[in-house]
Amino acid sequence: MTTAANKSILSYFTWAFVVTVAGLALGAWLGWSMTGTIGGLATAFFICAVLAVLEISLSFDNAIVNANKLKDMTPAWQRRFLTWGIVIAVFGMRIVFPLAIVAIAAHIGPIEALMLAATEPSEYARIMNEAHLPIAAFGGTFLMMVGLNYFFDQEKDVHWIAALERQMSHFASIKGIEIAFVLVLILIFTSLLDAAEATTFLYSAIYGLLTFLAIELIGSLLDASQKTMSTAAKGGVGAFIYLEVLDASFSFDGVIGAFALTQNLFVIAIGLGIGAMYVRSMTIMLVEKGTLAEYRYLEHGAFYAILILSVIMYCQTLMHIPEVVTGLGGATLIGISFWSSVRYNRREKAEIQD
Structure with missing residues (x-):
């Protein structure tokens, strides 16, 4: 049986290549x-x-964060995320989600929304474009809470940009500091919008914050009661929900941005679905x-990318x-975090040889 150690990198992308060929053929048809x-x-x-390509470029960090969470999940829940999760990601976020937005915004049923598309x-x-503001908020x-939660961690002892990350790790002792930071930023952007948009932005942002906190609460409850849970379920449900909402948050930008290239929902679903398969393979x-x-700094690069993406999504409301x-x-x-990791590994190897 082939082990992960001797599997080639290309072998991980076999199904992604198959879906690419099928998807491009379907798109051409x-x-x-x-x-x-x-x-x-x-x-x-x-x-x-x-x-x-757009979906892949936007989702490098998504794959890294998924892998970071998956490595702590049981094999059963890993398989569930990589099977059910990809179905939800491709069909739910790339097809059902846009239809749901249009159905709600236009006050029509899902079938009517599909016919409209x-x-x-x-x-x-x-x-869809008019719904961009609440989606971005x-x-x-x-995503901002995901990124800040990674850096505001007292137990974090590996630092890439050391001067900044040590300070963030130090201030993590202040309860709720990341929530306070996000709330201040929400208020700043709310003040820059006109009255109607400001209200929409504020409520949507608060819902985003509450969603993150609710998922954290679910995870905590599962951890607290894991002694009474089966091995396959330990921490699995909370982590699964967390990853699905995370994927949804990453997908918002790609789904909305896709309309700049085409207004055809089915072409968008095919293109983004191909990209989602590569994200799964990378994960x-x-x-x-x-x-x-x-590569010790790869996670750092991904979470910095998440923070920048979250700020960009805020700025896109303006x-x-x-x-x-x-x-x-x-x-x-x-890429920079990967190169920094390579340099660190070389230094470590050189010191051992000396």
Whole structure:
């Protein structure tokens, strides 16, 4: 049986490659069936490919954070997340979630929302774009709490940007400091919006904060009662919910940004779904090969990328920020943290040899 140690990196992406081929073929067929032209086929094919790359670039940090959480879960719950979780991620967040937003915003049923997406994509896209503010406020707040919760930790003893992270670890002794920081930022951005938008932003951001705290509470309750739980369930439910909401928060930006390329819900779902499969493959590789332990600053880069993404989502309520900035910013931070890890490993190896 092939072990994780001798599995090649490419072998982890086998299913992602299969889904890529199938997805691009489906996208091309969709373009042909809608237009009946080679140009329409090529356009749909190209947009699906671009959306897949967009999703991958936006989700490097998502894969790393998923792996960080998964390594502490039982094998049973790891399998559940990597099977059920990917179904929820691809179909729930890329198809059902946008339909639900339009249904709620337009006060119509889910079937009517689906028909609207199929027959009036421009109107569908308009409603989605109008819903961007509450989505950005909710997702930005949740992601900000995820990032701050990582750095405001008294037990954290590995620091990448040492001067900053030591201070954050020190101030973690102040109860609720990360919540206070987020609330202050919410108030600042609320003051920069007009009255109607400010109210929407405030409520959505508070809901994002409460969602994070509720999931933390569920995890704490599960930890406290784990003696009476079966081994397969220990910490699994709370971690599963946490990862699903985390994936949702990461997906908001990609789903909304996709409408800048196409207004066709089905093309968006195919492109982003291909990208989601690569995120799943990266997550499995990171867990099985122990990459997070081998590269000590990789997690740091991912959580810094999360914090930057959360601030960008807040700023998007005031101005348009291209998705390429978001994707490249996160990928750059992770790349720098990876290089820092490599340099650290080389220094350690050199000291041992000396």
